Each structure stands twice: as C-alpha cells, then as structure tokens.
Amino acid sequence: MTGADGPGTTGPQRLFTARFAVLCLCAVFYFVSLGMVYPVLPGFVENDLGGGPVAVGLAVGGFGLSAAVARPLVGPLGDSKGRRFVVVWGCVLVGLGILGNLFATTVATAVLFRLLTGLGEAAFFVGIAAAAQDMAPEHRRGEAVSYFSVTVYSGLAGGPVIGEQLAESLSADAVWALGGGLCAISAVLGAYSIHGRPDDAPTGWPTSFFHRPAARPAVLLFLGLIGYAGFLSFIELHVEDIGFARSGAVFATFAVIVISMRIVLARLPDRLGPQRTSTMSYTFSVIGLWIVALWPQVPGVFLGTVVLAIGQTFLFPALFVLAVQSAPANRRSQAIGTFSIAFDLAVGLGGLLTGAVVALSSFTTAFFVGGIVSLVALVLSRTVVRPQIAPAH
Structure with missing residues (x-):
C-alpha cells in the first residue's frame, strides 16, 4: 500500500485524522456489543438452557480459550490479507456468535457460539490494534495505544449496563439482536477506515505463527x-x-x-x-x-x-x-x-x-x-x- 499511513511507507505525520476517529468509533461499537453479553449470558445459560455452574463457566470462559488459540493464527493473516480483512471478518464472526444465541436451545450450542465469538475477537483485536499503529506517527505510538484502549474500556464498561437494562426491560433476545446489529455497524466502519492489503504484504503460507x-x-x-x-x-x-x-x-x-x-x-x-x-x-x-x-x-x-x-x-x-x-x-x-x-x-x-x-x-x-x-x-x-x-x- 502506498497511502500515507499504511505499512511500507514513511508513516503518517498526524495522529488525529478523520480515519483514526472512525477507527476508534468502530472499536466502541464493537466492544459495547461484546460487553452487553457479559451480564446476560450466565443467566441465559442457567435459566433458559438449564445449565449448572460448570456450564455457565464453560460458556463464558470458552470465549477466552478460543481467542487465545486463534491469536497466533490470525496474526499472519492480518499481515498477508490486510488489517481490514481480519477486522471485518472478526466483526462478522462475533456478530454471528452473538446472534446465534437467538437459536441456542442447549448448553452445547451456546458454548459453540461462544467459541465462535472468541475466534472473531482474536481476529478483530489483532487487526484493529495493528491498524491503529499503522495510522500513528512513530513518535506517537504509545499515545495511539492509550486513546485506542480508552475505547476498549469505555465499550466494555458501558456494554454491560446496556445489556442488563435491555434484558430486564425486554428480553435476552433483544440483547442478542442489538449485539449483532452493533457488530454489523462496526464492520462497516472498519471497512471504511482501514485501507486494504499492503503492497509489501507477505505472500504464501507463513513459516511461523509466532513472532x-x-x-x-x-x-x-x-x-x-x-x-x-x-x-x-x-x-x-x-x-x-x-x-x-x-x-x-x-x-x-x-x-x-x-x-x-x-x-x-x-x-x-x-x-x-x-x-x-x-x-x-x-x-x-x-x-x-x-x-x-x-x-x-x-x-x-x-x-x-x-x-x-x-x-x-x-x-x-x-x-x-x-x-x-x-x-x-x-x-x-x-x-x-x-x-x-x-x-x-x-x-x-x-x-x-x-x-x-x-x-x-x-x-x-x-x-x-x-x-x-x-x-x-x-x-x-x-x-x-x-x-x-x-x-x-
């Protein structure tokens, strides 16, 4: 890529651009959708699906397990296919994982959808964090991480409040539907704010998944x-x-x-x-x-x-x-x-x-x-x- 803020260039000169602002907004929508699930999923598994404490722990914790396994796999993908590819597909997978709860009738299906959410989270975070660094001047990389992490904290702090209120006033299904919708918005914002595959991207199958x-x-x-x-x-x-x-x-x-x-x-x-x-x-x-x-x-x-x-x-x-x-x-x-x-x-x-x-x-x-x-x-x-x-x- 030969744009002003992509890999393989001399780098951007400004941090605060319209694209950086849209990227942060993309992160806010995404992490709100992710945060909405936390206070609602345990009760859904226990009360609606009849799961016990182990089932609740597995449904909630399976997210982190699949994310940890997937992160080294999606890293090379973000370099070869581009940050936009993994961000958009990460949003799609997380959105499908949240919407899937609309159709979950057993603990096993809820866990599978949660594992899918973890795969999407791995892709989204790696892609958007790399994109934020691509857009930052070299001497302001730490500042870019600080601002980006504020969007993460804000989304994960506000999401549970929204999810809990929505579940109490309407139903858990409303949480799943809104969560999926916010992921769709995030995917659009990510596609708009992030450039495509860089010209100097690695080609072929990676020789290592760890840096x-x-x-x-x-x-x-x-x-x-x-x-x-x-x-x-x-x-x-x-x-x-x-x-x-x-x-x-x-x-x-x-x-x-x-x-x-x-x-x-x-x-x-x-x-x-x-x-x-x-x-x-x-x-x-x-x-x-x-x-x-x-x-x-x-x-x-x-x-x-x-x-x-x-x-x-x-x-x-x-x-x-x-x-x-x-x-x-x-x-x-x-x-x-x-x-x-x-x-x-x-x-x-x-x-x-x-x-x-x-x-x-x-x-x-x-x-x-x-x-x-x-x-x-x-x-x-x-x-x-x-x-x-x-x-x-």
Whole structure:
C-alpha cells in the first residue's frame, strides 16, 4: 500500500485524522456489543438452557480459550490479507456468535457460539490494534495505544449496563439482536477506515505463527498482569471480609483512574519511552498490591486501588509499543497476535493462581504474592528479558 499511513511507507505525520476517529468509533461499537453479553449470558445459560455452574463457566470462559488459540493464527493473516480483512471478518464472526444465541436451545450450542465469538475477537483485536499503529506517527505510538484502549474500556464498561437494562426491560433476545446489529455497524466502519492489503504484504503460507521478539514483552505483560488478575478475582470477597459491602465503588475507582489518566497523560509512554514507562508501571503495581495486602481496611483498599490503577494504566501501552517495535510493518499483526496471548493467559491463570494462594493462606497473602510477581517482572525487564527493536526499513 502506498497511502500515507499504511505499512511500507514513511508513516503518517498526524495522529488525529478523520480515519483514526472512525477507527476508534468502530472499536466502541464493537466492544459495547461484546460487553452487553457479559451480564446476560450466565443467566441465559442457567435459566433458559438449564445449565449448572460448570456450564455457565464453560460458556463464558470458552470465549477466552478460543481467542487465545486463534491469536497466533490470525496474526499472519492480518499481515498477508490486510488489517481490514481480519477486522471485518472478526466483526462478522462475533456478530454471528452473538446472534446465534437467538437459536441456542442447549448448553452445547451456546458454548459453540461462544467459541465462535472468541475466534472473531482474536481476529478483530489483532487487526484493529495493528491498524491503529499503522495510522500513528512513530513518535506517537504509545499515545495511539492509550486513546485506542480508552475505547476498549469505555465499550466494555458501558456494554454491560446496556445489556442488563435491555434484558430486564425486554428480553435476552433483544440483547442478542442489538449485539449483532452493533457488530454489523462496526464492520462497516472498519471497512471504511482501514485501507486494504499492503503492497509489501507477505505472500504464501507463513513459516511461523509466532513472532519470537514479541514474546519478550509478552512475558513481561503476563507477569505484570498476574497480580491485577488476582485483584479483579478476589477484591470483592476481600472487601466483604473486612466489612465493606460496596465493591462496585472499588471497581469504579479503578476504571475512572485508568480512563482519565490514559486521556490526560496519553503521551507519557512516548515521552518516557517504553522501558522507563513499564518500570514505573511495575513499581506502582507492586506498591498498590502491597498496600491492599498490608492495610486490610477500607482506606487501605481504596488507596491501594488508586496506586494499582496508576501502575496498570500504562503497562499495556508501554509493552504493546515494544511488541510493535520488534517487528517490521508487514509483520505487525503477527507480533500483536503473539503479544496479546499474554493477556488471555494472565487473565485466565491469574485468578486460578491467586485462588490457590487464598486457599492455602488468606486474601492479604494472595495480594502480597501478586506484588512479588510484579516485582519479579520489574527485575526481569531490566536484566534478562530485554525486548528487541526491529531495524527500520
């Protein structure tokens, strides 16, 4: 492609363009549709399909399983066929997966449609994240990730509210129908905002589905998210244990901090550089988790939540930039596919590992151990697992 902001060019000169705005709007519609499903699907599986707790967990968790498996496969596809191809088809698959619940009569069919949704999510995220980087000037890549991630958080925060209200006022079928419709809108916006297949795209069957240099920041992301995943899984039970029954206020505090800082300080990862930014992120994450662990009272929970949120705000943008920098433009989707597996694994395994510590000891010990894992990530990022940067071409 020889356009102003595609792979194989000298790169765009401006970040805020009409196409970048449409791309972000595409992400908002998509993630709202995805978020709408979360509060409705468990009740649908349990009440409408007669499934038990295991069935509910499988229906909800199957999404992450298929997404993790598919990410390294769709990465090379996004490079060879183009970002628009995987974004549009990702929207189509997710839309079909959500609409499929209109026809689901058994738990097995609901799980299959959820697995289909995961395949679409893998394709969409890899494609749109790569497209956002294609549109960003090289010196503003971290800023682009920050703004793009705000659309993700906004959609996933607003979607559950819309889905829950719609299910209560109408029915679960209305949620499935609207979710599918929003995916269709997102597909149109993605097709409009993203250029087609680049001229220098790889041809033929890929020799590897993993981009090895991107595995280094992926390892650092995995370790940096373990404590955060444990926090998400057990903070509600922890605050109940200390006599505070409003965990929603804790989650809201975390979300407000992350979204507002990613808007106000969007350029910070570019100004500090990815490695210094990730060092700062790990440090705040360690301190935040240890405050929650060592001050098991309401003020300690909120102070620790604020500090942890500051740490997590820029961890993903900083390491994401390192993953993107590890690959030439025509291998960018492959690098993102490799890198984003770490998120799926951390969210899936973080709660499990934290739960094991809770079972053996206590909530406070679990949060303290989460801080230790972040400290290990900090040490590794400065010593052993130093990410590589691909030469410009």
